[in-house]
Amino acid sequence: MYEGPVQNLIDELGKLPGVGPKSAQRLAFHLLQAEPESVERLRSALQAVVDGVSYCEVCGTVAAGERCRICSDPRRDPTLICVVEEPKDIEAIERTREFRGLYHVLGGALDPLNGIGPNELRIAGLMRRVGQEFEGEEIAEIIIATDPNTTGEATSTYLARLLRPFPELVVSRLASGLPMGADLEFADELTLGSALSGRRILSGGPSQPTRSGGVLRPEQTEAPERQPEPQLAPQSSPDLSEVEEPRGVTVPHRP
Template sequence: MYEGAVQELIDELGRLPGIGPKSAQRIAFHILEADAEDMKRLSEAISVVKERVKFCTICFNVSEAETCTLCRDERRSDEIICVVEESKDVVAIERSRAFNGRYHVLGGAINPINGIGPEQLHIRELITRLGDERITEIILATDPNLEGEATATYLVRTLRPLGIKISRLASGLPVGGDLEYADEVTLARAIEGRRNTAPTAPVAPLVRTPRTTSEPISAS
């Protein structure tokens, strides 16, 4: 235990997700030893992000304007909405460059232990967006863990009566990984999500020409 401001800083850092007591202590002493101007810029950056950044009124992604850049982009498809838990998931999917539709950020996942139910997420707003007749598919891209699966199951049950196609991100073996190191759940999902690997062009069957009895047999 430290006295005064140092312990208060450690306590506050320890409130951050993924920061344990030892990490909080290490970061606190790094701040103490770092250049004052560097820490001043860090403090100002935190203040500015809290003042300027808000949530998009359409998809609830982080934005400094009323709507985010992705919602304002007219080149993106209005037919598909990808539903994610957090804004960081949007960044991850955008890095893949494999999706050109719209997003909807739930703001978390169903977690009864932490008091997070469907009412605390942006599910009602998602249902409102689905009133747009241009939308033909919903992609559920929640995390492949207990909370993410519970959220996806709830969304499927809630959205299915709307008659819109609902798909789920595939899960299974990572590219470049070794089969022997995969856990049972990952292997099970890889087997369940297996794909047909039929060749694109049919392979001609091997035809053997029978030898007639009139053909001479050469001696070696």
């Protein structure tokens, strides 16, 4: 135990996520040995976060104004919303450069054991966005991108059930499975099972298969109406009595 302000600093640093007692002690002594200007810049940055950073009124991520840079960008697709748990998840998806829609931050995941229910998350805000137009456009698809764990899957199932009354709205879930560059033999059962259930067709078969129990099945299409077979006019049987019998072969005659 250290005395006075040093121990107080270690205790406060130890409350940060991912920082243990040893790491907090190293950070505290690093700050003690740093230049006063560096410590002042850190203090100013922390104070600016407390005083000047708010949350976007549309998606709920951190922003410097009323709206974040993504919700303010007219080039984004307002009909597509990706639902994530935390603001840091937005940056992870943005690094892929594959998504050009908007986001909605829940602020966590459903966890009844820790007292986190629907009222503690921004689920009501999501339902309001679905029920109204944004920039004159109706939402066409909701992509649920919660974490692939117990709480994330529970949140995904809950949201899918809430959004079921909107028949025109497409609700999808991020695929999960084998990571790029991974060896199949080292994959656990849950990851491998998820990869099998979410597999995609590369060639052949219907263009949009339906999945049932993890098995790809072709779409049930209506069988075309069977056209009636054309009726052939009855042909009269030839009169075999007038046919010359070949030699050595007896042709039976109708009575």
